[in-house]
Amino acid sequence: MIPFNKPFLVGKETSFIEEAVKSGKISGNGEFTTKCHKFFEEHYGFKKTLLTTSCTDALEMAAMLINIGPEDEIIVPSYTFVSSALAFTRQGAKIVFADSRKDHPGIDEEGIEQLITSKTKAIVVVHYAGIACNMDVIMDIAKKNDIFVIEDAAQAIDSYYKGKPLGSIGHFGAFSFHETKNIISGEGGLLTINDEQFINRSEIIWEKGTNRSAFFKGEVDKYGWVDTGSSFLPSELIAAFLYAQLKHLTKIQDKRKTIWKTYFEGLVSLQERGKLQLGIVPDFATNNAHMFYVITKNIKERDSLIKYLKSNNIHAVFHYLSLHRSPYHVKGLKGKEQSLPEADRYTNCLVRLPLFYSLKIDEVETIIKTIKSFY
Incomplete structure (x- = not known):
């Protein structure tokens, strides 16, 4: 049987995992996490990146960062994976589904505006098959209506829109490194933060609602619970595997x-x-x-x-x-x-x-x- 998908090793995945273990730290936000962040920020020019345990987690972080609540409506394409909607509905938002284009499974950009109401807070665009949506149209609609854009770029690593990396155009981008994706780590994801006003808070939400990152940077003398959040960061074992793939x-x-x-x-x-x-x-x-x-x-x-x-x-x-x-x-x-x-x-x-x-x-x-x- 020719399988639909098959995980693969391409370089130093196993030796990097061994290196992480021997370093004495395999919990999150260590040396390999830093290397992955640096790769994405230097290679694609993302303003801020944070590894997550999945693309779903990255989308959930985006929902928290823009304070999604029960009074909000989120426009999401119907033809997508459940995470594109789940990340926002679990915060209490109402999902308003959009249709696909006739020539491509991606969101019908021309049909978005008629779905907007006074309660619309964000548009989630899915770059299906790694092929960009028409982001000029979407960003113009968002700017005119003062709403956020989250790029679900789960399938879209190393793909571009008019020379701009996908995941860098909206306010946020979310990537997946699930075993079915181009670059894999078993499970794993990435949040890109493209609006500077969210950078500091993103690290707090990423670190279980604490200012732990600020503590390790020497910005505060102790850290505590300061905001909402969850345990979104992956282990160094995932980051080590991922970094080996990124090098190839x-x-x-x-x-x-x-x-x-x-x-x-x-x-x-x-x-x-x-x-x-x-x-x-x-x-x-x-x-x-x-x-x-x-x-x-x-x-x-x-x-x-x-x-x-x-x-x-x-x-x-x-x-x-x-x-x-x-x-x-x-x-x-x-x-x-x-x-x-x-x-x-x-x-x-x-x-x-x-x-x-x-x-x-x-x-x-x-x-x-x-x-x-x-x-």
Whole structure:
């Protein structure tokens, strides 16, 4: 079976973990955490970065930093992972779901403004498949309405919008290093803080609501509980694994882009014949090769394709189930339903193909041949 995903080692992951243990400190915010922060801030120009135990934690920190509460509304695309909404609804906010674009699973930028009310406090944009949303449109809407923008860049490391790194454009960015992502650490995440007014408080929330970071910098003579927060920082073992991967970022990205290009060149003839639809990369965006997906004509065809691939020892998967139709959300609507046809179409028709660092090109060619055989 060609798996959908497979974790990988690319450098000194295990030796860095051993180094962390021998240093005598494996709790969070140690030497490897500092090295990771420095990498992200120097490589991408983020104003402030904080490693977290997951992208979900990074989003929860963003919700705390802008003081989300029960009177607030947050605009979130329906076609996304639950964390994009959960981080804000657990603070009591009302989630207002937005539809996807017709040509891409990302948020329909042109439909955002009609969802804004006097209670709207933030827009969460998800850079699906690592492909940027139209951030000029989104930031203009946010500025005009005095609302925050949080970039859910879980899939978007090393991807850009008009030359700007994703995660650096909104007030906050949130990344994931889950084992299915380009750069991995098993679990793990990163919060980027792009608005300087939140930098000091972000460290307090990160450190369980204490001013511990200020204490270690010599800014206070003792530390205590001064704000809300939680235990968001990961252990040095996670940071050590992550740092080893970051040192080989270019190598990893080059391999993934080769796989993506092989898929595209092998399957584009099916798109030209009208058999299926491939993902797009708008002129304003770059492609970080996070995933390769195809869009079938209907759910019956999608299920048949996945079943056919499985019968040929290839593990392909569908992706998100529209959150506006989730049991948790519908339960709170009291019978009212939203109509978000594009989100539902991607729910029913999108198929993700295997894409991971150690996937061999001859395996990719086998997958392409099998899909062509299906059609």
